[in-house]
Amino acid sequence: MSIPPGLPPNTMTALPSISGRHPDYKDDWMDIPRTKLYTNVFVWDEIERKILLGYKKRGFGMGLYNGFGGKVESGETVSEAALRELKEESGISANIVHCGTLLFFAKGESCAHLVEVFRATSFAGDPTESEEMRPDWYALSLPDSDENSRTRKQDPFEEAAAIMSNDLPSIPFDHMWPDVPLWFPLMLSEKRFIGRVDFAKFKDDATGTLKDAMVKWWIGTITATSDS
Numbered sequence: 001m002s003i004p005p006g007l008p009p010n011t012m013t014a015l016p017s018i019s020g021r022h023p024d025y026k027d028d029w030m031d032i033p034r035t036k037l038y039t040n041v042f043v044w045d046e047i048e049r050k051i052l053l054g055y056k057k058r059g060f061g062m063g064l065y066n067g068f069g070g071k072v073e074s075g076e077t078v079s080e081a082a083l084r085e086l087k088e089e090s091g092i093s094a095n096i097v098h099c100g101t102l103l104f105f106a107k108g109e110s111c112a113h114l115v116e117v118f119r120a121t122s123f124a125g126d127p128t129e130s131e132e133m134r135p136d137w138y139a140l141s142l143p144d145s146d147e148n149s150r151t152r153k154q155d156p157f158e159e160a161a162a163i164m165s166n167d168l169p170s171i172p173f174d175h176m177w178p179d180v181p182l183w184f185p186l187m188l189s190e191k192r193f194i195g196r197v198d199f200a201k202f203k204d205d206a207t208g209t210l211k212d213a214m215v216k217w218w219i220g221t222i223t224a225t226s227d228s
């Protein structure tokens with residue numbers, strides 16, 4: 001499958017890419033009326049094997065765990081916005097590295113979110129709760145999948161030592177956006193990626209309420225762009 005519309009077309013991606021669709025969704029990519037630029041920053045400590053996530057207390061994505069980020073304001077670069085949002089929402093500063101570009105669109109919405117993702121493994125300051133986010137450390141681990149188990153450490157003693165090195169809770173993938181497990185392993189293994197995920201409302205069998213579900217998705221690893 002070629003790179004979905006709305007993403008930088010001059011990008012070379014490596015195979016295999018990850019793609020799929022909801023069994024009840026037969027259409028193509030949705031038409032996007034407008035796009036707004038966002039940032040999302042994930043900070044982790046490789047030595048202490050821990051990653052900082054924020055619990056969203058209000059607004060869009062309330063009740064979910066995520067990295068720290070938000071809208072890019074006029075007059076600021078994407079990196080400036082990423083550092084500002086990280087500081088506002090978590091109280092820390094970090095050496096950020098751009099690692100991904102993700103486009104999200106939900107059927108019926110007037111605007112898609114184009115999210116520039118950054119990672120950081122060194123930071124300064126103490127994570128502090130803000131009005132918007134409650135930061136907490138989680139044990140650094142990958143979501144369960146065959147692919148991830150192949151990329152984990154091969155030495156079982158090394159893996160056990162890493163798992164036992166802290167008593168932190170596991171990353172709460174069940175309470176994060178459903179797209180996160182698709183690209184999180186690429187980010188943690190320091191790959192560069194792009195992707196698009198379209199959402200639509202489906203009835204949640206457990207609660208009977210309408211819930212945004214992924215209906216079509218594509219994530220690719222970047223090898224180069226025409227200007228890199």
Ligand SMILES: Nc1ncnc2c1[nH]c(=O)n2[C@H]1C[C@H](O)[C@@H](COP(=O)(O)OP(=O)(O)OP(=O)(O)O)O1
Pocket residue numbers: 038039040041059060061066067068069070071104113115177179180
């Ligand atoms: N599908 C998906 N997966 C993972 N992360 C995200 C999405 N969609 C998203 O929008 N995001 C990320 C991008 C941003 O980091 C946040 C959303 O930012 P938001 O809190 O709405 O922006 P702020 O500018 O902080 O908002 P207010 O201050 O206006 O409340 O989620």
